[in-house]
Amino acid sequence: MLYYSGPVARLVDEFAKLPGIGAKTAQRLAFHILNSPPEAAQSLAKALVEVRQSIKRCSCCCNLTDEELCPICRDTTRNGKLLCIVEEPRDVIAMEKARGFRGYYHVLHGAISPMDGIGPENLTLKELLKRLQSDEIEEVILAANSDVEGETTALYLARLIKPLGIKVTRIAHGIPVGSDLEYADAMTLNKALEGRGEFG
Amino acid sequence: MRVINVTLKNFRNYQEESFQPHQAINIITGSNAQGKTNLLESIYYTFRGRSFRAERDKDIIHWQNDTTTIRTGVLLNSRNVDIKWKIKENNKKLIINGIDTPRAELDHFGVVLFCPEDLYLVKGSPQERRKFLDNDVGSLNPGYSKTWRQYARVLTQRNTLLKEIRDKRTSQTQDMLEVWDEQLYRHGARVIYLRLQILKKLIPIARSIHHKITEGAEELQAKYLSSLALEPGLTEEQIYQIFFKTGQKMRPTEIQRCQTMLGPHRDDLSLSLNGIEARSFGSQGQQRTVTLSLKLSQLELWYREFGDYPILLLDDVLFELDHSRQSMLLDKINKVQTFITTSFTGGIENTIKGAGLLWQVNAGNLTAKEEL
Numbered sequence A: 001m002l003y004y005s006g007p008v009a010r011l012v013d014e015f016a017k018l019p020g021i022g023a024k025t026a027q028r029l030a031f032h033i034l035n036s037p038p039e040a041a042q043s044l045a046k047a048l049v050e051v052r053q054s055i056k057r058c059s060c061c062c063n064l065t066d067e068e069l070c071p072i073c074r075d076t077t078r079n080g081k082l083l084c085i086v087e088e089p090r091d092v093i094a095m096e097k098a099r100g101f102r103g104y105y106h107v108l109h110g111a112i113s114p115m116d117g118i119g120p121e122n123l124t125l126k127e128l129l130k131r132l133q134s135d136e137i138e139e140v141i142l143a144a145n146s147d148v149e150g151e152t153t154a155l156y157l158a159r160l161i162k163p164l165g166i167k168v169t170r171i172a173h174g175i176p177v178g179s180d181l182e183y184a185d186a187m188t189l190n191k192a193l194e195g196r197g198e199f200g
Numbered sequence B: 001m002r003v004i005n006v007t008l009k010n011f012r013n014y015q016e017e018s019f020q021p022h023q024a025i026n027i028i029t030g031s032n033a034q035g036k037t038n039l040l041e042s043i044y045y046t047f048r049g050r051s052f053r054a055e056r057d058k059d060i061i062h063w064q065n066d067t068t069t070i071r072t073g074v075l076l077n078s079r080n081v082d083i084k085w086k087i088k089e090n091n092k093k094l095i096i097n098g099i100d101t102p103r104a105e106l107d108h109f110g111v112v113l114f115c116p117e118d119l120y121l122v123k124g125s126p127q128e129r130r131k132f133l134d135n136d137v138g139s140l141n142p143g144y145s146k147t148w149r150q151y152a153r154v155l156t157q158r159n160t161l162l163k164e165i166r167d168k169r170t171s172q173t174q175d176m177l178e179v180w181d182e183q184l185y186r187h188g189a190r191v192i193y194l195r196l197q198i199l200k201k202l203i204p205i206a207r208s209i210h211h212k213i214t215e216g217a218e219e220l221q222a223k224y225l226s227s228l229a230l231e232p233g234l235t236e237e238q239i240y241q242i243f244f245k246t247g248q249k250m251r252p253t254e255i256q257r258c259q260t261m262l263g264p265h266r267d268d269l270s271l272s273l274n275g276i277e278a279r280s281f282g283s284q285g286q287q288r289t290v291t292l293s294l295k296l297s298q299l300e301l302w303y304r305e306f307g308d309y310p311i312l313l314l315d316d317v318l319f320e321l322d323h324s325r326q327s328m329l330l331d332k333i334n335k336v337q338t339f340i341t342t343s344f345t346g347g348i349e350n351t352i353k354g355a356g357l358l359w360q361v362n363a364g365n366l367t368a369k370e371e372l
């Protein structure tokens, strides 16, 4: 659909691949870059490359970090008996902002969804099981989203973890609308956390 | 409940239009293809968040544009509510009283549509009657549409998994399927339970209306036909248990066919008159009357449940009815805000003197023609 020369068309295509960006916005972004000084483009490109090179998964909780162990996993004042399992790094941020939880996290990086080709093997379950075997964890709190995929993931995890003799609880039931933890306000999140019940 | 004003921007063939409907009857006339149905469609969209005839949202956006907005002022329980939809090809936004709002909020607004396609409700395939169960019957319980959407999602996910299992593209077959089964039974039982709850109240009302319209000549029977063996009066948990037991036996066949064979997506509604199935043996007129009874019963049940009448939309159906049914309908709706489209008025202006407004549509322009 576009009549731009090679490099411009490529840039537009790359922008259009990003979530929430349609063809029109992609064009607007591309022309914005072309019209701004060369240094602006340089620094954007540098930031993109650096973030990909330096950010990796924490070797313990799989959250994103620029170190071997993330700050939360390094924090020894937290309660090692509690482990909260979330779908995405942004859910950790939501929980931390609410300040109601003082245990550790595990980030799955997704939820089970056959339509998207995501099965248990695509989540960070190997890392999770390793932690559950060696750590002192007594309770696992499932904080996957309350949509169908999050619910299914929670069910699957409950069946996996319960035989290990660890207590499994679930939050997110009290969380309304949008069904993403990300959108829940602090009070709702803390209330859901307090009211968590045994699950599975 | 009452629509106070509507403002359309780039909706179908309306580029900019704003109007204040009458609180009772609004008759919208005009030649073919001028925008009468489009107008009803915009009101329906306001309350349901989708069209009753467009497959994709793109179709309701004016051809020369990429966005349409529908803004509707509504009076609900003596509160003013400002509902605004901003619709693009691939995303839409609902803003109520200036705040981004999830769609489920709309479940508290009632709208009943009766259009020519509704005749398929009686004579069409079971799929048509399931549409009726989900869109019409379901709307009478504010929790239904969400439950149904979740079930539909589980269904698609599970069918995809069945296919993967058959084609041996996944390793964790058994335990994965068990988890999706559990979801299917839970959500499916809930859908069926809600449908039965609503039908238990709706059917007696439809029967008595039908009795009245036919002056006692016809008894309407309506019965939920499930793919599961259900008896009357079951709890949600009991339905779940039955679904679980029957579902387990069906599994091997389901893997073979990559299809979920049992559940509310396979259910139907049987409609008969004096014990004879209306679908195969009813005349056109009888089928139309059954539909009319079912539509009117929705108005009535909504009123009993929520203390207010929903909005009624009649697209090209009034003049298909004979005289006595027309006046029966008009009599029933004297407390309901109604929008009626028709290309000829058949002298109805005289019947409803003092109770409405006659509108004229010309190529996407609406004008109030006369006070009735």
Ligand SMILES: Nc1ncnc2c1ncn2[C@@H]1O[C@H](COP(=O)(O)OP(=O)(O)OP(=O)(O)O)[C@@H](O)[C@H]1O
Binding pocket: B011, B012, B013, B014, B030, B031, B032, B033, B034, B035, B036, B037, B038, B039, B058, B059, B060, B061, B062, B063, B064, B316, B341, B343
């Ligand atoms: N997206 C769109 N943009 C512009 N015009 C459209 C769009 N979709 C439909 N139309 C036009 O709207 C008209 C149809 O309007 P509508 O279906 O409301 O007609 P009507 O007045 O109900 O006619 P009838 O009496 O035949 O039922 C057609 O002329 C069609 O070309």
Ligand SMILES: [Mg+2]
Binding pocket: B036, B037, B038, B315, B316, B341
């Ligand atoms: Mg029409």
Ligand SMILES: [Zn+2]
Binding pocket: A058, A059, A060, A061, A062, A063, A069, A070, A071, A072, A073, A074
């Ligand atoms: Zn970590």
